[in-house]
Amino acid sequence: MSMAITDTTLFEQLSQKVRDCLLSKARVQEFDRGATICLQGEPTKTMKVVQSGWVKLYRVSPNGGEAVLATLSEGQSFNEISALQGRRSPTSAEAVSDCAILNIDLANVLACPDAYREVTQAVLSAASNHIDALLDDIEQLKVKTGAQRLSDYLLSLSEAESGLNEIVLPFEKTLLAGKLGMKPESLSRAFGRLKRYGVTSNRGHVRINDVSVLRSYAEQDSACA
Amino acid sequence: MSMAITDTTLFEQLSQKVRDCLLSKARVQEFDRGATICLQGEPTKTMKVVQSGWVKLYRVSPNGGEAVLATLSEGQSFNEISALQGRRSPTSAEAVSDCAILNIDLANVLACPDAYREVTQAVLSAASNHIDALLDDIEQLKVKTGAQRLSDYLLSLSEAESGLNEIVLPFEKTLLAGKLGMKPESLSRAFGRLKRYGVTSNRGHVRINDVSVLRSYAEQDSACA
Numbered sequence: 001m002s003m004a005i006t007d008t009t010l011f012e013q014l015s016q017k018v019r020d021c022l023l024s025k026a027r028v029q030e031f032d033r034g035a036t037i038c039l040q041g042e043p044t045k046t047m048k049v050v051q052s053g054w055v056k057l058y059r060v061s062p063n064g065g066e067a068v069l070a071t072l073s074e075g076q077s078f079n080e081i082s083a084l085q086g087r088r089s090p091t092s093a094e095a096v097s098d099c100a101i102l103n104i105d106l107a108n109v110l111a112c113p114d115a116y117r118e119v120t121q122a123v124l125s126a127a128s129n130h131i132d133a134l135l136d137d138i139e140q141l142k143v144k145t146g147a148q149r150l151s152d153y154l155l156s157l158s159e160a161e162s163g164l165n166e167i168v169l170p171f172e173k174t175l176l177a178g179k180l181g182m183k184p185e186s187l188s189r190a191f192g193r194l195k196r197y198g199v200t201s202n203r204g205h206v207r208i209n210d211v212s213v214l215r216s217y218a219e220q221d222s223a224c225a
Numbered sequence: 226m227s228m229a230i231t232d233t234t235l236f237e238q239l240s241q242k243v244r245d246c247l248l249s250k251a252r253v254q255e256f257d258r259g260a261t262i263c264l265q266g267e268p269t270k271t272m273k274v275v276q277s278g279w280v281k282l283y284r285v286s287p288n289g290g291e292a293v294l295a296t297l298s299e300g301q302s303f304n305e306i307s308a309l310q311g312r313r314s315p316t317s318a319e320a321v322s323d324c325a326i327l328n329i330d331l332a333n334v335l336a337c338p339d340a341y342r343e344v345t346q347a348v349l350s351a352a353s354n355h356i357d358a359l360l361d362d363i364e365q366l367k368v369k370t371g372a373q374r375l376s377d378y379l380l381s382l383s384e385a386e387s388g389l390n391e392i393v394l395p396f397e398k399t400l401l402a403g404k405l406g407m408k409p410e411s412l413s414r415a416f417g418r419l420k421r422y423g424v425t426s427n428r429g430h431v432r433i434n435d436v437s438v439l440r441s442y443a444e445q446d447s448a449c450a
Contacts, residue, residue, distance in 0.1 A: 059360065063446045065368035069360055081353045085346070090357050120345045121310070127352040128306045132315050134359035135284065135294055141366040142406040143290035181367040221288045 010047075010077055013122040018115045026104045031095035040092045044082035046103035047123075050074055053099025054170060057091040058178075068178035070133070071096070071171065080123045083107070096175060144222050146182045147190040151218035153180060154199065154206060162212040169204045235272075235302055238347040243340045251329045256320035265317045269307035271328035272348075275299055278324025279395065282316040283403075293403035295358070296321070296396065305348045308332070321400060369447050371407045372415040376443035378405060379424065379431060387437040394429045 011019055028051060031037055037048070040059055050072050057070040057078060069091055072078060079089055083106045106123070109115050140149050153176075158165045169176060177187040191201050197217045198209030208214055236244055253276060256262055262273070265284055275297050282295040282303060294316055297303060304314055308331045331348070334340050365374050378401075383390045394401060402412040416426050422442045423434030433439055 059364050061364060061368050063368070063444050065446060067364040067367040069363055081349050081356070085349060085353065087353060090353075090360055116342070120349065124306050124310060124345065124349060124352065127349065127356065128310065128312060128315075131306070131352065131355055131359065134356065134363065135315055137363055138294055138359065138366065138406075139284050139286060139292040141363065142292040142403070143286050143288070178367070181363075219288050221290060 010049075010080065010122045010126045013125060014118050018109070018112075018118045021112060021115060022104055022109050022119075025108055026102050029101050029103060031099050031101065033095055033098050035095045037093040037095060037101060038079070038089050040090065041088050044079050044087060044089045045107075046105050047077060047080045047083040048093070049077045049102040049104065051100040051102050053095060053097040055099060055101070056094050056096045056175065058094065059091055066178065068175065071175070071179050073170075077126060080106075080126045084110075084120065084123050096171060141181050144218075145190075146180065146186050147193040148218050148220070148222060149180045149182075150187065150190045151194065151197070151199075151214050154194075154208060155211065155215055155218060158208060158211055160211050163210060165208045165211050167206050167208070169201075169206060172204075235274075235305065235347045235351045238350060239343050243334070243337075243343045246337060246340060247329055247334050247344075250333055251327050254326050254328060256324050256326065258320055258323050260320045262318035262320060262326060263304070263314050265315065266313050269304050269312060269314045270332075271330050272302060272305045272308040273318070274302045274327040274329065276325040276327050278320060278322040280324060280326070281319050281321045281400065283319065284316055291403065293400065296400070296404050298395075302351060305331070305351045309335075309345065309348050321396060366406050369443075370415075371405065371411050372418040373443050373445070373447060374405045374407075375412065375415045376419065376422070376424075376439050379419075379433060380436065380440055380443060383433060383436055385436050388435060390433045390436050392431050392433070394426075394431060397429075 011022075014022070031053075037055060038044070052074055055072045055078075056068055057072065058066050058068050060066050078091075078093065081087065082089055083104070086107065106119060109119060140152065144152070154167065157167045157169075171179070173187055174184050177184045180187065182190065191199070194214070197214050199214060200207050236247075239247070256278075262280060263269070277299055280297045280303075281293055282297065283291050283293050285291050303316075303318065306312065307314055308329070311332065331344060334344060365377065369377070379392065382392045382394075396404070398412055399409050402409045405412065407415065416424070419439070422439050424439060425432050
């Protein structure tokens with residue numbers, strides 16, 4: 001089992017015994033890029049952990065528009081509460097690269113009475129983290145401009161605290177635009193806007209001349225940004 | 226105890242015994258309009274249910290901008306998971322009208338062993354509902370224009386399915402703008418835009434000439450809206 005899996009918040013909180021029990025009954029599924037992992041509204045049987053690759057969580061609105069709600073990578077989990085409570089999946093999930101997904105049947109594990117308290121507490125923690133991440137997203141969408149949200153995302157990929165940094169975008173631009181709540185043409189304009197802050201991009205390769213300059217732009221009041 | 230309180234999803238799932246136990250230890254606090262109910266990052270001691278009035282959940286960003294994350298009214302609860310797990314409050318809360326808040330000490334209730342399973346399941350359901358609502362908000366912010374989000378909000382207040390409807394906005398326009406993820410001047414422009422769909426507003430009173438016309442506008446592809 002990959003280290004990253006047991007690094008997820010959910011697993012960290014479990015005793016070795018319950019963790020082993022969960023993992024012994026888990027089942028890995030492989031998905032090709034573009035494949036549907038689950039659909040919004042489907043009954044959820046298992047909690048899902050990304051073992052490798054990238055997953056997009058999304059919803060399709062009544063008007064046909066697709067909203068990207070999250071992009072998940074190795075070690076991140078979803079559908080914990082719905083698996084525990086036998087609810088429907090709150091979002092659809094699609095493989096945006098080839099990926100491997102670990103399916104964990106929580107109802108099955110809860111047949112073991114010792115596991116109940118540990119697993120529900122761990123799922124509550126996961127839910128709390130999801131809520132925090134969603135609140136962060138809403139905060140960003142409400143108080144920051146598109147170019148600032150792009151800056152934040154580039155800074156999250158950047159390993160340096162200051163100075164020159166070069167990064168490779170993990171997604172194609174259409175998905176990145178959706179993730180940041182922009183149309184692809186607005187994303188292009190946002191990249192254009194960042195030129196004056198020393199950001200240049202070419203086919204998914206992004207060069208940041210000075211990370212600290214970009215950070216101070218990202219934290220400006222959006223009315224001035 | 227108000228009927229609305231026991232109508233909340235959380236209470237609906239509890240047995241009479243556990244519900245009575247929760248409510249017998251609950252404490253009502255009154256807040257004047259503008260008062261702070263709790264601050265983001267404070268240790269959370271109690272789950273909170275709005276008994277009367279309106280509450281705004283918000284965060285202040287590093288740049289000083291305030292993001293309104295939710296507006297809650299009678300019967301709606303918050304900070305369930307943080308109260309159960311002794312975490313910090315994920316948001317700040319402010320009374321936007323005079324209001325009464327029921328404080329429920331979940332740790333205290335869990336001292337009663339029978340309550341554990343019921344209360345954690347109920348908190349999980351509440352968390353699942355919060356996640357759904359936050360996903361809805363993100364979807365709206367990403368795929369709809371400001372004028373469409375305003376239309377959705379007006380439609381949610383409207384009791385008629387079609388034809389003429391008159392509504393009174395429950396908040397002042399600054400808060401409404403924040404709730405919808407717009408600056409106050411963008412909200413004014415959005416109201417202006419809705420004139421052609423038969424919406425007129427005057428000092429918090431809004432008249433919709435034909436609810437079905439507004440609904441079809443709200444559901445249009447945002448690229449054409």
